[in-house]
Amino acid sequence: MVLQKQPIRAVVWGYGVVGATVNVTVQKEDSIFSHQITAVNEGISFGITGVWKVSFDPIGPGGPFSVIAEQKYSRVVDSIVLRDVYFGDIWLCGGQSNMEMTVLQVINASEELSVASRYPYIRLFQAGLEESSQELDDLASIAVQWSAPTAEILGNGNFTSFSAVCWLFGRYLYDKLQYPIGLVESCWGGTPIEAWSSNRVLNKCGLSFNVASDNQINDETGPHYPTVLWNAMIHPLRRMAIKGAIWYQGEANTAWHNAEYNCTFPAMIEDWRQAFHEGSGGASEIDFPFGFVQLSTYHHKVPDDTYPWIRWHQTADFGYAPNPKMRRTFMAVAMDLGDEKSPYGTIHPRYKQDVAYRLYLGAQAVAYRETAVVFQGPFPKGLQLKNCTELIIIYTQQLTVLEHSNDIFEVCCSPKWNSSSCKWVSAPIVNSSFNTLSLSVKDCRQKMMGVRYAWKEWPCELKKCPLYSKGYKLPAPPFMIQPVHD
Incomplete structure (x- = not known):
């Protein structure tokens, strides 16, 4: 098995006789980490069984170790040995x-x-x-x-x-x-x-x-x-x-x-x-x-x-x-x-x-705090409406645009914002650059109240969504943003 490595303290627990002394030892070659605890009843209602639990001092990655649990009660000694134990994540x-x-x-x-x-x-x-x-x-x-x-x-x-x-x-x-x-x-x-x-x-x-x-x-x-x-x-x-x-x-x-x-x-x-x-x-x-x-x-x-x-x-x-x-x-x-x-x-x-x-x-x-790793696809960070006929979306990353799709973007054309009752109209991609897209919104005959992307059950073919992060092949996630204007 694997137990959690440092800096987290690995936890081992088991069952034993209430009142017994339980010694837990972690052993590898010449190194021995010893922990001694007493079994206590944690609400187990049957028989005379109790639950014991021990946290190890933090142990670095590697192995193999042996973990030995030894119970002493009324001059009787019982033990369990776990072998081939490693520490990791x-x-x-x-x-x-x-x-x-x-x-x-x-x-x-x-x-x-x-x-x-x-x-x-x-x-x-x-x-x-x-x-x-x-x-x-x-x-x-x-x-x-x-x-x-x-x-x-x-x-x-x-x-x-x-x-x-x-x-x-x-x-x-x-x-x-x-x-x-x-x-x-x-x-x-x-x-x-x-x-x-x-x-x-x-x-x-x-x-x-x-x-x-x-x-x-x-x-x-x-x-x-x-x-x-x-x-x-x-x-x-x-x-x-x-x-x-x-x-x-x-x-x-x-x-x-x-x-x-x-x-x-x-x-x-x-x-x-x-x-x-x-x-x-x-x-x-x-x-x-x-x-x-x-x-x-x-x-x-x-x-x-x-x-x-x-x-x-x-x-x-x-x-x-x-x-x-x-x-x-x-x-x-x-x-x-x-x-x-x-x-x-x-x-x-x-x-x-x-x-x-x-x-x-x-x-x-x-989890591992590697700050240079790109792990998210591009997401909008700004919207600009141009001449009431063109919507410019500014993204967080440089884009790879596989296709100027006609229907994967939609805009909400409505007197007021309501995502469920909006009239959603397709907004074709007409242009793209480093981290921006331009959408045609000329078919929106009312006030434009929002924009959404990939709002379909099956929005694109296998590995062919229109937008990915440049160089990392991470798809842009779906979104719905409102309102576009005041």
């Missing part, structure tokens, strides 16, 4: 089926699986699919015990084990950092964010549920019900000291509590951070880095705006991350990765290498 990977897709399901799967054995210092762990109406103290089941990566584990069927996005993200990190990486997967296909959220999150966002009366979810049994996956698959991990988390979810909320996602997602992030910080005794940072994938595509050429709205709400309606409501977050834009030929359905694009690499760039910048 732990990343938690959560979400629904696009996070659940295995390496077997991605583009170039055979090639990806063939290199698994070259990464023995990446270790994998996967929580079992469980649900609970109450917060569990420990995982009810484990799908993959701590393991070194193998082609068998990474390619074990469809939507089973192990997450391709999680693995590829970890692999990019290892290639850069050259020290151990631990990947903890806890995800379940088809699940809404409410299932992964505590009651604290639901209450903060004004959501309440009654099994008997809520017809919207009465037929959504099992893992779709609010809090049940938080209770069974996230809360039990809270004692673990982690570096950060990545998340790929949102499809299940396109048609359920879509409008609330701009509250539930940021609130869930903050709640997870608080829970892991407290559960680890302050070891996990209170604002640990949190990366996420902005939704890709589903239906081609369908006039439905549920996907664009979720993409927007994933950023707390800012359009980019990090932002004032989502500190220390980073986003991988994926709307240009639509996969019409995916054998797993268009909702499951196979280009997970691109997703993972974009997340990796964000982690470099946000």
Whole structure:
């Protein structure tokens, strides 16, 4: 396994007899780090079992170590030894089926699986699919015990084990950092964010549920019900000291509590951070880095705006991350990765290498504070209206313009601003330069109240959106800005 390296203090916990003395020793060759604690009851109600927990002094990356837990009680000594333990960075990977897709399901799967054995210092762990109406103290089941990566584990069927996005993200990190990486997967296909959220999150966002009366979810049994996956698959991990988390979810909320996602997602992030910080005794940072994938595509050429709205709400309606409501977050834009030929359905694009690499760039910048890394696509920083017929958009970066699209930009033509009742009119790109675009708005016959980009479920073909960052191939994210004028 991998435990979290310095400067964070790794946490180990276990079960024992209440009142026993537990000695925990970390040992490597001539170096011995010793920790002695006493097992105490933390609310375990059965038998005479108690929970003990110990935080190690910060330990640098590397290994292997042995971790020995020795219990002494009434002249009886019991011990457990964990071997082949390394210290590095732990990343938690959560979400629904696009996070659940295995390496077997991605583009170039055979090639990806063939290199698994070259990464023995990446270790994998996967929580079992469980649900609970109450917060569990420990995982009810484990799908993959701590393991070194193998082609068998990474390619074990469809939507089973192990997450391709999680693995590829970890692999990019290892290639850069050259020290151990631990990947903890806890995800379940088809699940809404409410299932992964505590009651604290639901209450903060004004959501309440009654099994008997809520017809919207009465037929959504099992893992779709609010809090049940938080209770069974996230809360039990809270004692673990982690570096950060990545998340790929949102499809299940396109048609359920879509409008609330701009509250539930940021609130869930903050709640997870608080829970892991407290559960680890302050070891996990209170604002640990949190990366996420902005939704890709589903239906081609369908006039439905549920996907664009979720993409927007994933950023707390800012359009980019990090932002004032989502500190220390980073986003991988994926709307240009639509996969019409995916054998797993268009909702499951196979280009997970691109997703993972974009997340990796964000982690470099946000988690590892590499200031020179470009990890976001270009975003508007100013608008200018010229002669009422031309709109100039000034971007944060130099642009690569693949196409002067006629319809990917739209302007709101209306006496007043209302995003849902606007008459949205196409605004063709007529010119581009270093970091600016010019749009024709001559077809807007009323007051122009706003502009939006890529506000479609499937806005562009594979890796051919009109706008990317120059030299970095990062797609410009969708946005909606209002008002353009007073």
